[in-house]
Amino acid sequence: MSGIWPLAVRAVRARPLRSALTATAVALGIAVVLAVQIAIQGLTVQAQEAQMQQAGASSLDVRVDAGAGITPEQVATLAALPGVVKAAPLHEKQVTASPAGSTQQGNAVTLVGLQDSSAALRSVAVVAGRLPVPGNTAEVAIDQGLSTALTGGGGTPIRIGQRIQLITAIGPDVFTVVGFTAGTSGGASFTHNAVFVDDAAMLGPFNLGLRTPLVALRFGTGATVAGVSKEVHAKLGASVTTYDPRSGAATPLQDLEPLLILVTVLSLIVGAGVTANSAALAAFERRREIGLLRAAGASSRQVFRLFAAEVGLVAAAGVPIGILAGVALGAIFEHTMAPIDLASPSLTPSALQIVAAVVAGLGAALVGGLLPALAAARLPILTALRPHPVGDHQRASPLLMAAAPALLVLSALCFLSTDSGFVALGVIAFLLGVVMALPVIAPALIRLIAAALSPLVAGAVPGAAHLARARNRTALTAAGLAVSVATAVGVSALSAGALSASDNWISHLFVGNMLVSSPVTQGDQVGAAIMGSPGVARGTPLRFLSETVAGASEGVTAIDPAAFAAQDGFDVVSPDRATALAALENGPSFLEPAGLAAATGWTVGTQLPVHTQQGLVYFTIVGVVSHSFPAGDGTESLVMADDLARTYFGASAAGFDDLVVTTSGSEASVVATAGSYGLRAVPVSAIATDARAAVQHSIGLVLAIAVIAVLIAMCAVINTLLVNVRQGTRELALLRAVGLGSREAMRRVLTEAGLLAGAATLIGVAAGCVIALPMLRATTTPSFIPGFVFPIETVVVLIAVVVLGAVVATIGPARRAVRTSVLSALRHE
């Protein structure tokens, strides 16, 4: 044996359960930090890869929204720019398609030209058959949804080898279907309702009325987006816009990052608290040992190093476990958060991520353990040597009592802001303030609960007195649990508020109980057939358009305003529902979603220039709604009356994309009817469930971390309860010597465990409700206004699990303590 380290090792091994619990807490802290890093990086990389896949081979897109688009001369100019290897124009044209020889009205489709089997340098996904051979002007590949849409719902779907006719201004042209597609790598909305032909056909039979809205440029080595963009604007002026298709990948957890960071930091604080608690318990239990060491000549510095070494050993033991757990947790987070239609994100943490997690977790643990080590070193020798510290009444530290109100005031100031950074700081300050005040709050609350329980539980009052006597130990133990429970309750309240807002959103948008949706635009006759079928009481169509509004491409949803007015559709912010929906039918007008209003500054009365078939027409904003239907790019769309849409946008606004129906009988009959037309019918309740799942999915990650923090805190609670039982063995023996029964003794011990855990949880619940309010305010946007909803389920589960866990963890040690013979217990030190 040489020096401090063997002493430290022996002390750690002498209390294996405490050491294991503390190491577990440290490991969980490291795991959380590592897992969050892995998840953020993995999902971000996945999103970036998806973005790259969407961009195809295009390095830069040049776009024109209005008119005929980019001219052939401009395409040639772009191809000749320095650094550009290839310029691939996206030729498209709106035509009507129907089965060859059919007399049906036909469907409006978008004819898209292929170059080398790609559209604007994006690959085309072929699900059956093939794409038209390059140079061939008699073959087409159609979107798989069109195979049923083109037949009008009746008869058999179009098969490969069959012929369709594409009707232009000069008459129909017949083509052979050689394949079915499922959009391009640019996404389904990139080529919605597409019929793919080779560019030879586009530039040949379909040359008239051809539109080139986009040219995709592929760069050579050394060319940069900024450089080529500059050249593009120099040559083509401001009439075009340039867009880097590889940039702007969504960072999947970006909105959640502040909350994730906050909860992760709180988990580390809880971990530090567990270590502090463990070190404090060790110092308490070994106070005579400290006195002995000092009497034998150890300096206070040596005592400090001994306890610090113990903290270091236990914390270090948690490191490898934490790394492994972090990778596993990261895998779980990625698996639950990643979109299912993308390749699984990578799971390999970098060395830097591991180091950061270890430094954070280990650092927090060491910081937490150093203060009790310092206190142990400063313990007066004779105080430490006192045989039985009976009646050793702990006092609340004046320093902590002074710090608590200061922290609470700081938090109140931070909560006045809606900036997420300030709110996060405020949350941390508030929880720390509560922790500082716990030596006063916790004993008082425990006594209160015990007084309330005393008619039912005999050991409540003595148990409360015992906990109150050791107020600092009780407070230190309760601190971690209170913080972690507060975090879990706060996040749950956030989730509950978001779910409530989501339910509100769904109920106001979908004014029936079923949604019939089509992958491609269907004809009016199909809609009429479905709405007239048995089982449908009423229905209203939705048509999704993309139009140029105020110089930019905006999503527009065409609706029947009367149907929505009758069903209390839309959560109208301004002016009121009846006025806004009635105004939609009175002239060219839009309802605007609140998010778009905040972004653009457009208000009720704003007039917007819109490119229509009748030329430039000014549409008026007649109302602002909380939410409207999603546009193809993920934003929310403007809303207009469907008959006015047909008036201003012609045949392209005809038909429907979705039907909102109210059933009069069984939903199954509507499902069957829709299916016969190749459409899908889902209950609106299923959409609401999916929306709730999406909210829970995103906040679920944060809640999972908060739950892990609760588990970390439980380590401290169990540690303290075990010490309390050990310390209470002598007292119990004395009581049993004078007549206390062993069952009553057990009840006392278990009641004390329940009181400690219950009080800490209640404090955490109250604190969680307080921090939820500013968190909800910080997440509020014009289009997302979650209200406070008390998370009753989470609270009940937390109270039950924590109190039960504490009691169950105490049963074994309590049984041993109670079964110890009176004589040997009285000799116990």
Next chain:
Amino acid sequence: MSRPPREAIRDVSLTVKAGDFVAIMGPSGCGKSTLLHILGGLEPPDQGTVEIQGIDVYALEDEERSAFRRDHIGVVFQFFNLLPTLTAAENVALPLRLRNEAPARLRQKLSRQAIGDRVDAVMNQLNLHGLQGHGPEEISGGEQQRVALARALAAAPSLLLADEPTGNLDWTSGHEVMALLTRLCRQEHQTAVLVTHDARVAAYADRVLIMRDGEVVDDVALAHGGQAPDAIPDPALLVARLAKLNL
């Protein structure tokens, strides 16, 4: 309502020469343990000094005082106070290990071999051979107290202090400990001060200071007239002096 602080000891002046075996006795609360703690550098007096081998103990910084305590003062307490996670030998070696871990200016490094030899020597001296590898829970009360005594002697202190060393032992084990102490003082010229409330224990010493209410009220010299160290001394003289003092 605050009360004025109570004086534990008052106007005590004491000189202990090298090789003296002094006992301090008196009723409970008379200040004898407080006096011992002050002598041992464990509790600074409000007034006065403690000089051991010419060094004012309380003029030293905390680190230096700890080192002084480690090198010059051995303390044995009533409750055996062995570190439960260490074996008997490791408990005995503790002051020597602490010496090795001290800051450089206060360090007197000993090799592992030297420490082991010293531990064996001290343990043999106190009839503890064979118990080196045993933990405290594996040995008897008397053996534990002798291990505590061995630890106090491991660093060859100039002053040995014992606070009720037999208070927790049966008479036979207590006699064994006291006989060892007597032999150390008489034959090895160890200087020792012990505190006891028991006249039979104080009778082993060469000089007994009787305290009452914080003051030394009598100083009794005891002659043992060539008695063997393991002989049981007669406390009659002490008892008579105590009776005279109404103690």
